[in-house]
Amino acid sequence: xxxxxxxxxxxxxxxxxxxxxxxxxxxxxxxxxxxxxxxxxxxxxxxxxxxxxxxxxxxxxxxxxxxxxxxxxxxxxxxxxxxxxxxxxxxxxxxxxxxxxxxxxxxxxxxxxxxxxxxxxxxxxxxxxxxxxxxxxxxxxxxxxxxxxxxxxxxxxxxxxxxxxxxxxxxxxxxxx
Amino acid sequence: xxxxxxxxxxxxxxxxxxxxxxxxxxxxxxxxxxxxxxxxxxxxxxxxxxxxxxxxxxxxxxxxxxxxxxxxxxxxxxxxxxxxxxxxxxxxxxxxxxxxxxxxxxxxxxxxxxxxxxxxxxxxxxxxxxxxxxxxxxxxxxxxxxxxxxxxxxxxxxxxxxxxxxxxxxxxxxxxxxxxxxxxxxxxxxxxxxxxxxxxxxxxxxxxxxxxxxxxxxxxxxxxxxxxxxxxxxxxxxxxxxxxxxxxxxxxxxxxxxxxxxxxxxxxxxxxxxxxxxxxxxxxxxxxxxxxxxxxxxxxxxxxxxxxxxxxxxxxxxxxxxxxxxxxxxxxxxxxxxxxxxxxxxxxxxxxxxxxxxxxxxxxxxxxxxxxxxxxxxxxxxxxxxxxxxxxxxxxxxxxxxxxxxxxxxxxxxxxxxxxxxxxxxxxxxxxxxxxxxxxxxxxxxxxxxxxxxxxxxxxxxxxxxxxxxxxxxxxxxxxxxxxxxxxxxxxxxxxxxxxxxxxxxxxxxxxxxxxxxxxxxxxxxxxxxxxxxxxxxxxxxxxxxxxxxxxxxxxxxxxxxxxxxxxxxxxxxxxxxxxxxxxxxxxxxxxxxxxxxxxxxxxxxxxxxxxxxxxxxxxxxxxxxxxxxxxxxxxxxxxxxxxxxxxxxxxxxxxxxxxxxxxxxxxxxxxxxxxxxxxxxxxxxxxxxxxxxxxxxxxxxxxxxxxxxxxxxxxxxxxxxxxxxxxxxxxxxxxxxxxxxxxxxxxxxxxxxxxxxxxxxxxxxxxxxxxxxxxxxxxxxxxxxxxxxxxxxxxxxxxxxxxxxxxxxxxx
Numbered sequence: 001x002x003x004x005x006x007x008x009x010x011x012x013x014x015x016x017x018x019x020x021x022x023x024x025x026x027x028x029x030x031x032x033x034x035x036x037x038x039x040x041x042x043x044x045x046x047x048x049x050x051x052x053x054x055x056x057x058x059x060x061x062x063x064x065x066x067x068x069x070x071x072x073x074x075x076x077x078x079x080x081x082x083x084x085x086x087x088x089x090x091x092x093x094x095x096x097x098x099x100x101x102x103x104x105x106x107x108x109x110x111x112x113x114x115x116x117x118x119x120x121x122x123x124x125x126x127x128x129x130x131x132x133x134x135x136x137x138x139x140x141x142x143x144x145x146x147x148x149x150x151x152x153x154x155x156x157x158x159x160x161x162x163x164x165x166x167x168x169x170x171x172x173x174x175x176x177x
Numbered sequence: 178x179x180x181x182x183x184x185x186x187x188x189x190x191x192x193x194x195x196x197x198x199x200x201x202x203x204x205x206x207x208x209x210x211x212x213x214x215x216x217x218x219x220x221x222x223x224x225x226x227x228x229x230x231x232x233x234x235x236x237x238x239x240x241x242x243x244x245x246x247x248x249x250x251x252x253x254x255x256x257x258x259x260x261x262x263x264x265x266x267x268x269x270x271x272x273x274x275x276x277x278x279x280x281x282x283x284x285x286x287x288x289x290x291x292x293x294x295x296x297x298x299x300x301x302x303x304x305x306x307x308x309x310x311x312x313x314x315x316x317x318x319x320x321x322x323x324x325x326x327x328x329x330x331x332x333x334x335x336x337x338x339x340x341x342x343x344x345x346x347x348x349x350x351x352x353x354x355x356x357x358x359x360x361x362x363x364x365x366x367x368x369x370x371x372x373x374x375x376x377x378x379x380x381x382x383x384x385x386x387x388x389x390x391x392x393x394x395x396x397x398x399x400x401x402x403x404x405x406x407x408x409x410x411x412x413x414x415x416x417x418x419x420x421x422x423x424x425x426x427x428x429x430x431x432x433x434x435x436x437x438x439x440x441x442x443x444x445x446x447x448x449x450x451x452x453x454x455x456x457x458x459x460x461x462x463x464x465x466x467x468x469x470x471x472x473x474x475x476x477x478x479x480x481x482x483x484x485x486x487x488x489x490x491x492x493x494x495x496x497x498x499x500x501x502x503x504x505x506x507x508x509x510x511x512x513x514x515x516x517x518x519x520x521x522x523x524x525x526x527x528x529x530x531x532x533x534x535x536x537x538x539x540x541x542x543x544x545x546x547x548x549x550x551x552x553x554x555x556x557x558x559x560x561x562x563x564x565x566x567x568x569x570x571x572x573x574x575x576x577x578x579x580x581x582x583x584x585x586x587x588x589x590x591x592x593x594x595x596x597x598x599x600x601x602x603x604x605x606x607x608x609x610x611x612x613x614x615x616x617x618x619x620x621x622x623x624x625x626x627x628x629x630x631x632x633x634x635x636x637x638x639x640x641x642x643x644x645x646x647x648x649x650x651x652x653x654x655x656x657x658x659x660x661x662x663x664x665x666x667x668x669x670x671x672x673x674x675x676x677x678x679x680x681x682x683x684x685x686x687x688x689x690x691x692x693x694x695x696x697x698x699x700x701x702x703x704x705x706x707x708x709x710x711x712x713x714x715x716x717x718x719x720x721x722x723x724x725x726x727x728x729x730x731x732x733x734x735x736x737x738x739x740x741x742x743x744x745x746x747x748x749x750x751x752x753x754x755x756x757x758x759x760x761x762x763x764x765x766x767x768x769x770x771x772x773x774x775x776x777x778x779x780x781x782x783x784x785x786x787x788x789x790x791x792x793x794x795x796x797x798x799x800x801x802x803x804x805x806x807x808x809x810x811x812x813x814x815x816x817x818x819x820x821x822x823x824x825x826x827x828x829x830x831x832x833x834x835x836x837x838x839x840x841x842x843x844x845x846x847x848x849x850x851x852x853x854x855x856x857x858x859x860x861x862x863x864x865x866x867x868x869x870x871x872x873x874x875x876x877x878x879x880x881x882x883x884x885x886x887x888x889x890x891x892x893x894x895x896x897x898x899x900x901x902x903x904x905x906x907x908x909x910x911x912x913x914x915x916x917x918x919x920x921x922x923x924x925x926x927x928x929x930x931x932x933x934x935x936x937x938x939x940x941x942x943x944x945x946x947x948x949x950x951x952x953x954x955x956x957x958x959x960x961x962x963x964x965x966x967x968x969x970x971x972x973x974x975x976x977x978x979x980x981x982x983x984x985x986x987x988x989x990x
């Protein structure tokens with residue numbers, strides 16, 4: 001089947017098998033290997049991306065379902081070397097060790113912050129419940145997400161991903177030196 | 178002689194990690210991300226049977242399927258695949274079956290590989306598995322360790338004549354390190370005996386294992402998601418008879434291991450053979466289900482402990498009798514894992530008589546091997562549970578009982594009844610700090626108040642005053658335990674002409690942050706900026722020697738090798754500096770990256786020397802134009818981190834639900850290079866240990882099928898399942914390495930499991946409960962309260978531990 005899909009700002013026109021999963025399409029066809037596969041039952045969340053601004057587990061979406069949609073992966077977050085506030089917060093708070101769950105965890109956290117710009121600890125824990133991490137014990141991830149919330153306000157979430165260059169310049173505090 | 182890093186600005190600082198930049202942006206080099214020209218894909222067909230003879234395999238349909246280049250069975254590989262290595266024959270008469278990578282005549286666990294397909298794409302390879310027909314002749318399964326060692330038991334490997342692989346014994350009276358434990362028990366005022374079940378766990382690293390083999394170069398190159406690239410290269414050579422110098426192994430970014438990637442796997446061997454056969458690169462990446470079913474498992478022991486004591490609480494003897502489940506085969510260090518525990522049952526206590534006996538047992542289950550802690554968590558769990566049981570028997574506070582028996586800080590170094598010499602420690606300090614952070618006395622008061630009031634939610638306090646041995650290992654000790662290799666580590670330093678530094682380490686990081694920590698150490702030692710240090714690892718070409726990463730050995734052994742190499746760099750640079758400044762080498766001192774002529778302001782930087790050496794125009798006579806150096810460090814002793822963990826658990830007596838209310842971990846890991854990394858290791862370790870106490874278990878049904886074969890059933894905890902922890906440290910430097918470090922990778926996991934179970938039992942002991950089998954699911958806790966006794970494996974023993982998803986018959990709920 002023929003699909004048109006925009007991934008990290010580039011539009012692709014492709015012929016795919018109907019059974020192809022979105023994550024397979026991203027990794028195998030587009031070379032977007034920053035998005036990874038951690039399980040085969042949609043439990044781990046490592047493959048989380050944004051589909052039209054909302055987080056989905058890309059192992060649970062068919063590529064054909066993304067037809068006409070806009071997909072953002074971990075590789076599309078940073079602009080001109082400027083990290084997304086959530087990426088920066090994960091680094092600043094030592095919220096990753098092996099880093100395998102990190103792309104999905106970051107994408108889910110951004111979605112969480114779009115819905116709740118100031119989540120308390122419990123809200124963060126519940127908001128990332130569908131993403132497993134085996135290294136960090138989650139404590140620093142929770143800290144990072146709350147830290148990012150403070151950095152991002154106002155205008156967090158999917159909107160932050162569509163910032164143009166001019167807006168970038170006014171996004172004070174995005175980068176801490 | 179290596180000297181300690183001079184007090185600098187980097188060591189001890191919570192440096193943010195160098196590794197993060199690529200990981201948070203998706204610029205990672207996981208093995209499965211690799212793509213090579215002409216690369217083919219492999220899929221494995223695995224046995225659904227736990228124990229069966231293979232009577233026929235028909236691959237004709239699969240061979241005809243689109244895109245398929247090769248289909249192989251065990252018969253095709255029988256002559257070339259050799260037997261997977263076991264490096265640890267624990268006794269001279271240990272029974273060890275042949276371990277083919279692909280089953281030839283018989284399968285011995287469900288998940289064993291019986292055939293493989295190589296195709297143009299991963300999808301075509303997977304499709305073609307459907308075209309393979311295997312006929313099995315079922316054999317009786319062997320699932321229960323205690324049954325398996327009975328005389329009339331069905332045998333996993335009939336040709337071995339027994340399911341017992343080996344029995345390993347340590348006895349303090351025979352070893353001359355203590356008295357006779359039978360005498361101690363015979364003359365004891367109090368004897369407590371308990372049997373604990375260490376359930377089977379799955380390491381469940383987040384990155385599934387993946388392998389790419391490229392046979393097109395002069396060397397065959399293997400990329401693998403492994404913790405042990407150096408061991409893997411050697412073992413591929415020894416197993417397959419390929420010349421070692423014709424093999425290169427690369428561990429690129431590796432997504433966690435926890436011991437689960439300390440292995441030479443069937444999949445690695447099969448991928449290697451198929452790539453060689455086809456002359457094209459081949460990739461194999463396992464699915465999560467394959468990983469859970471066939472990658473090695475951990476723990477799985479039955480532990481019978483007998484402790485003898487006087488009425489005043491003085492422990493007089495400890496007897497430990499274990500059965501350890503090997504699964505169907507002996508993998509790389511399978512038989513040695515329970516034996517590592519032998520040195521840790523006496524823990525922090527002065528125990529005058531000790532006996533340890535472990536029988537390793539074959540079953541028709543997935544092989545076991547190292548999982549975070551490997552032998553020490555099992556030992557620590559059992560002894561810390563026993564101390565609580567003994568305290569209850571004596572009517573003593575469990576902390577007081579521990580204090581009465583532990584090694585006092587002024588008694589170090591202390592040689593234990595199991596022959597180890599603990600170099601340093603201060604159990605009093607860690608415990609005092611933990612009690613303070615935890616409000617121990619306040620929680621005890623609340624516990625008494627709730628008990629008196631008959632509150633439906635009862636409070637329990639769990640204690641774990643643990644130690645562990647890490648920094649594997651002094652080579653002579655490994656030799657005395659018949660291990661097949663040494664315990665040294667390698668490091669090297671290359672001084673580049675521009676003053677930048679390349680550090681080569683034989684340690685192979687997979688999330689631990691070596692690149693950051695090693696940079697800090699070298700920056701201080703050589704007086705160069707942190708940013709100017711590049712750490713290279715995980716490739717047998719750039720890092721030619723090494724014994725890799727496991728057993729909390731990287732900092733205590735690996736970084737020591739790097740430090741030692743840096744010392745040599747300074748020694749080599751010294752005569753050149755003297756020549757450049759026209760003075761005697763004896764007049765020079767090195768500090769802050771500079772050689773200074775004593776008593777003058779004249780100095781030369783290490784970068785200037787690196788450049789001078791590169792030019793080599795004017796060097797002293799007989800001095801080679803290089804200040805690069807390497808070193809191999811063999812530790813004199815293990816290091817012994819310790820700590821006191823306190824857990825407050827609320828148990829709802831009406832539902833059996835356990836809520837961790839607070840958890841305090843005070844760890845003493847010696848000197849700390851990077852407190853941020855240390856804290857992260859403790860957090861992650863705690864969760865894995867708590868997960869054993871509350872959630873995780875690999876469950877098999879009566880036909881030997883793994884019932885927890887997905888993440889829907891094998892309950893790796895999520896953020897919502899965990900509390901926040903209060904962590905702190907005391908610092909007693911190790912005296913057996915110049916850095917004063919101890920290692921921290923496994924401490925949290927080792928300490929936390931007994932703290933949680935002790936808290937649960939403490940909360941409901943007044944109901945007549947003296948144990949709850951792990952994982953302590955609501956069903957099991959509730960059952961224990963109802964029956965007022967140790968909960969046998971009744972309700973709650975099913976997959977998912979009664980947490981949902983599957984009912985007792987294994988059907989989806």
